[in-house]
Amino acid sequence: MSQKMLLTLCFSFIIITSSTLSGQSIDAALRAKAQQLAERYIITDGHVDLPYRLRIQNFRPTKEYLGIPISTKDGDFDYERSKKGGLDAPFMSIYIPASYQTEGGAKELADSLIDMVSAITVAHPDKFMLANSPADVRVAFEAGKIALPMGMENGAPIGDDLSNVAYFRKRGIDYITLTHSKDNLICDSSYDTTRTWNGLSPFGREVVAEMNRVGIMVDISHVSDSTFWQVMELSQAPCIASHSSARKFTPGFERNMNDDMIKALARKGGVIQINFGSTFLDGKVAAQRDSLRALLQDILAEKDLSFRDDAAEPIIEKFQQEHPALFADVNTVADHIDHVVALSGVDYVAFGSDFDGVGDSLPTGLKDVSMYPNLIMELLRRGYQEDEIAKICYSNVFRVWRQVALVAEFQQ
Template sequence: MKATPLLLACTLAACATPPAPTDAEVLALHRRVLTLDTHKDIDPKLAPASLPADPATAAEFRRRFDPSLRGAQQVDFPKMREGGYDAAFFIVYTDQRRLDAGGYARALAEANQKFDAIHRMVQKHGDEIGLALSPDDVERLHGAGKLVACIGIENGYPMGLDPANIAAFHARGARYMSLAHNGHNQLGDSHTPAAPQHGGLSELGRRAIAEMNRLGIMVDVSHASRDTMLQAVAASTAPVIASHSGARAVNDHSRNLDDDQLRAIAERGGVVQCVALAEFVKSDAERSRALAAWRDQCGIGPQHQDTELDEAESDRRYQRFRDGLLALDQRFPRASVRDFVDHIDHVVRVAGIDHVCIGSDFDGGGGIDGWNDASTTANVTRELVRRGYDEAQIRQIWGGNLLRVWRQVEAVAARGGR
């Protein structure tokens, strides 16, 4: 068959396209780029100060909590090295409980245990990993060949009613704080439940944002309700982040951001970190139902929120939950790296390449087929290359944009938060 001129032109254009990079070239690119994950949860027993006396119990303890071993966590040093996963925000998370003095005190104690754990990790393993308090620190430590830990707070609840606590968090190394988690709190409304309590930010929430701007703590709007989130973007004098949220147009989940929200963050110079938590990447009603039922069965569902559990019992329940997830994944396949990068593509289309990064939510529910722990991080880069992103863009997506925002937040703080 004779080729039409149009087909001939296409064929010539294809000839002019450079050949796809080899996998070795993609891996070399991945190694050159600083990869920064903005959301990696921790257990307060991370990097234990001492081990149980019984050898078998001690070995299990190390498997679960010693970051220098290739163990049960999705992120540990061997997996970070293997996967070219260079830096992460280690998360001081507290779940949402009652809004009273007892609840605040308990949350503050739990938050401090997690701060302690991160500091213990960098002290015990200082030859391997360093704590970054600034974007310059991130680049310096990475340049020196070290892994990098930064600290983010998930849920402003432990602040209680006193914004002065935020200065204490900053002194302990926190460089971002989310306003809410699941359930409304004293700072504002969460994405759940749907019925608002404050109509967005509370007055205290506004004061907290002003204090974060003054100190140089990035305001994180992940988990906040739409109104809270939009009001926070407007109230903050510095750009904001969404440390682990996807695009609602790709997957209609209340934890994801719609196009207006993406544009609002971008217009003020902020950045959205697409989240690699399977349910947020791609909803599967059957899987969600099975997951909720399994949570209930393990005694960690929403109706157990107010149950006071001792640490051992809480540990036992969460461990049982995690152990059962594997079977669930086999029955209901999870979202893939391709599904995940669809969110990145969408944020790039709507908000622009300068406003997207990545937050895995590893060790806090995150993980997708193909990127289930730090060791397989190059798979994300492979997919970005396959979709045509160049090295400079991949550098932005893998943390460059977040470092830019962090520097802007520092600059606002240097002006006294204005």
């Protein structure tokens, strides 16, 4: 090898190594900055399904039992992982399955889940605190505690009694998702093709007005498109989508919001809180998962089994090992945020993970509540400024929360 060729190779090696080290240094600096911002700023999350998960596990939040929600490998949320990720104000989902609309007991279930959240704060007063306003969240943050505001997912517990809206406000409910997977007495669901009301029911219109009056945020996640547009016309206060993403990336998926809806929500001063579930983020992932589920269902049917049968468990486990599911990643979540910002600006987007509510479909890099810094790091990489990240982390949600309270004050 000639001396000239040797020198060329040496210089090339130096340049490549220097570039790699430079990239590593940039990543390390971004990661450190992201962790710093996660600790400096309040982080809100519009939707965490911890209460219903704990109910399924027959949880008793006593001081003697510290495993959940303090430290556990189960689920997506606990105290230690929240502190690691900088999560300060996860809205606890008071989730009411649609079956309670026909079988009864919706109000009783809601009360029991609210009692559970309250009991967690009583059992662990040094770690958790109930919150019904941005001011409460800030008090908790300054005390080093995790604030637990609550949102009721499905308005079914209201029943046909309008006074229950004020009742649940007094019980600490800060938002109500008008329906869930089926049409209810309030409105139509995005998942239900029945279209019982073609939007809001007459009673549902009263419910929205009453939510404005008592200061409960109207959540349009899960509702049909017709319901959404009628809420935009009717509500006197800005609204939220507590855990929805952009339909642009999941064509035909009505559960997400299309561009016109995102812009309309913003014009009213509201905020879309991006859902982290892979099927909410990427239509290709959703299609692949649907295909695998159908294949597994056929395998079980051949053996006269259902997904819930004990005998199906080893078959399901083997199938999952042989057919690993696709996942979105933290970049995809940032893509959704970018899209909302491009449509409406940075003032109208936030986090609404749906942790503990979307099963195993969480994206790579955002598998539990310890990983918000990964998303903040990606936003920094894309050029978001610190004040913009603060808006996404908490101040956009705080603005809507305060405005809803002001609208209620003027109506008292």
